Amino acid sequence: MLKHLFNCEHTGRMSGDERREQILRAAVALFSQKGFKGTTTKEIASAVGISEAMVFRHFASKEELYRALLDAKVSGEDKPVFPWETCDDLKRAIEDKDDLAFFYNIALEAMKKHQEDVPFMRLMFYSALEDHSLAEQFFHEFVSRVYDFIGGYIAERQRDGAFREVDPKIAVRAFLGMMIHHSLNNLLWDKRRRLLDIPLETAAKNFAEIMVNGIRA
Amino acid sequence: MLKHLFNCEHTGRMSGDERREQILRAAVALFSQKGFKGTTTKEIASAVGISEAMVFRHFASKEELYRALLDAKVSGEDKPVFPWETCDDLKRAIEDKDDLAFFYNIALEAMKKHQEDVPFMRLMFYSALEDHSLAEQFFHEFVSRVYDFIGGYIAERQRDGAFREVDPKIAVRAFLGMMIHHSLNNLLWDKRRRLLDIPLETAAKNFAEIMVNGIRA
DNA sequence: GCGAAGTAAGTAATCACTTACTTACCGGCG
DNA sequence: CGCCGGTAAGTAAGTGATTACTTACTTCGC
Numbered sequence: 001m002l003k004h005l006f007n008c009e010h011t012g013r014m015s016g017d018e019r020r021e022q023i024l025r026a027a028v029a030l031f032s033q034k035g036f037k038g039t040t041t042k043e044i045a046s047a048v049g050i051s052e053a054m055v056f057r058h059f060a061s062k063e064e065l066y067r068a069l070l071d072a073k074v075s076g077e078d079k080p081v082f083p084w085e086t087c088d089d090l091k092r093a094i095e096d097k098d099d100l101a102f103f104y105n106i107a108l109e110a111m112k113k114h115q116e117d118v119p120f121m122r123l124m125f126y127s128a129l130e131d132h133s134l135a136e137q138f139f140h141e142f143v144s145r146v147y148d149f150i151g152g153y154i155a156e157r158q159r160d161g162a163f164r165e166v167d168p169k170i171a172v173r174a175f176l177g178m179m180i181h182h183s184l185n186n187l188l189w190d191k192r193r194r195l196l197d198i199p200l201e202t203a204a205k206n207f208a209e210i211m212v213n214g215i216r217a
Numbered sequence: 218m219l220k221h222l223f224n225c226e227h228t229g230r231m232s233g234d235e236r237r238e239q240i241l242r243a244a245v246a247l248f249s250q251k252g253f254k255g256t257t258t259k260e261i262a263s264a265v266g267i268s269e270a271m272v273f274r275h276f277a278s279k280e281e282l283y284r285a286l287l288d289a290k291v292s293g294e295d296k297p298v299f300p301w302e303t304c305d306d307l308k309r310a311i312e313d314k315d316d317l318a319f320f321y322n323i324a325l326e327a328m329k330k331h332q333e334d335v336p337f338m339r340l341m342f343y344s345a346l347e348d349h350s351l352a353e354q355f356f357h358e359f360v361s362r363v364y365d366f367i368g369g370y371i372a373e374r375q376r377d378g379a380f381r382e383v384d385p386k387i388a389v390r391a392f393l394g395m396m397i398h399h400s401l402n403n404l405l406w407d408k409r410r411r412l413l414d415i416p417l418e419t420a421a422k423n424f425a426e427i428m429v430n431g432i433r434a
Numbered sequence: 435g436c437g438a439a440g441t442a443a444g445t446a447a448t449c450a451c452t453t454a455c456t457t458a459c460c461g462g463c464g
Numbered sequence: 465c466g467c468c469g470g471t472a473a474g475t476a477a478g479t480g481a482t483t484a485c486t487t488a489c490t491t492c493g494c
Binding site: 037038099140144154161163164167177179185188202207209213214216217 | 251254342343347353378379383384387388394396397402406415423430
C-alpha cells in the first residue's frame with residue numbers, strides 16, 4: 001500500500017521519529033499559547049490525534065518534553081541564523097560603513113524573524129517569566145553574540161571618529177530595546193487594535209535614524 | 218485586650234476588610250512569581266496563614282480574585298501616578314524646553330518605578346501572555362496617555378523647528394522601547410549575572426542622549 | 435446571643451503518569 | 465509466495481495526587 005510514503009498525511013501508524021517531531025510541533029504551539037502550567041499532556045496528545053500514553057512513550061515526563069522542545073528551538077538543527085551571515089545588504093553596509101543602512105538592515109531582519117516565529121518569541125518570554133534555565137542559556141549564547149557584533153561595529157566607528165564616545169553595550173541595549181519592544185507590542189496585541197500599526201520597513205528606518213542621528217533637527 | 222489595635226501583627230481573628238487586603242497582597246506576590254495557572258488557592262491561603270475556605274468567602278472564585286487584584290493594581294486606590302505630575306525636574310525641563318532633561322527625567326522616573334514594583338511588572342507581562350482582558354484595558358488607558366504626553370512634547374518641538382519630522386508615535390515607541398527593554402532585562406535576570414549592569418541614572422542619561430542626538434559624533 | 439470569622443473535611447473534576455493489553459508492520463524462513 | 469514471530473506503535477482504562485470549590489460545623493467579639 002506504500003503508506004510509508006505518505007505518512008506525513010495519513011492518520012494511521014507512524015514511525016517513532018516522525019511521531020516524536022509531530023508531538024514536539026504540537027507542544028510548541030500549545031506551550032507558546034498557554035504556558036507550561038496552562039497546557040495539559042492530554043491536550044498535546046489530542047492535538048496530534050493520539051492517546052496520552054504515546055506522549056509518555058516518547059518523553060519521560062512533561063518537563064522533559066518541555067526541555068526537549070526548548071533545546072531544539074535554542075540549539076537544535078535549525079540553529080539561530082544571525083542576520084550578518086545571510087543578509088547581503090548588511091554586509092555591504094558594513095563594508096561601506098553606511099551607518100544608517102547597518103542599523104536599518106539589522107532591525108528589519110530581526111523584526112522579520114520575530115514576526116515569522118511568534119511561537120518561539122512567546123516561548124522564550126514564558127520560560128523567562130517561569131524561570132526555566134534554558135532561557136538563561138539562550139540569552140547568554142545568542143544575545144551576547146548579538147551584543148558583540150553590534151557593539152563591535154559601534155566601537156570601530158568610534159575609532160573612526162564617526163561615533164561619539166558611549167559605552168557600546170548601552171548603545172546596543174538602546175537599539176535592541178527599540179526593535180524588541182516593537183516586536184513584543186506586535187505579538188502581544190496582534191489581534192486587537194494597536195497603538196501603532198506601521199510596516200516593519202517604516203519602523204526599521206525610523207529606529208535606525210534615531211539611533212544614528214537622534215530626533216534633533 | 219485591645220487586640221484590634223494591633224491586628225496587623227497578631228495571628229488571631231481579623232476584620233473582613235483587612236483579611237481581604239491581606240489575601241490580595243499574598244496573591245499579588247504569588248501570581249506575579251508563578252502566573253495564574255501556576256499558583257494554587259491553597260498556597261495563597263497558607264501564605265496568609267488561614268484556611269482555603271476563607272479565600273472563597275472573600276472572593277467567589279480564583280478568577281475573581283485575580284481580576285480584583287489586577288483591577289486594584291490598574292485603577293485602584295493607588296492610581297498610576299504619571300511622572301509629569303510629580304517630578305519637578307521634569308516640569309522644569311518642559312518649561313525650559315531642555316530636551317535632554319525631558320527624556321532623562323522620564324526615563325529615570327519610569328525605570329525607578331519598574332524597579333520598585335517588580336511584582337506589578339511581572340503581573341502585567343503574565344496577564345499579557347495569558348491574554349487576560351484587563352491587561353488590554355491597562356495598556357489603552359495608561360500607555361496611550363504616555364504616548365499622548367511624550368508625543369505631544371515631540372510635536373511641539375517639531376513646530377519649534379527643534380526636532381526633525383518624524384511620526385511622534387514612532388519616536389515615542391523607540392524611546393519607550395529603550396527603557397522598558399532595559400527594565401525587563403533587569404527584572405528577568407535579576408539574580409543572575411547580567412549582560413549590562415549599570416546604574417539607572419547612567420542608562421537614563423545615555424538613552425536621552427541617543428534619543429535626542431543619536432550616536433553620530 | 436447573634437452574626438461574622440474561621441475551620442475540618444469533604445466533593446467532583448482534572449492532573450501527570452502507568453499498566454496491561456492489542457494491533458500493525460517487516461524481515462526471514464520454508 | 466505465504467506465513468510467522470518479534471518488535472515497536474498504539475490504546476483503554478486505570479493510578480494516586482492535586483485542583484478549585486463546598487458544606488456543615490465551631491468559635492470569637494461585640
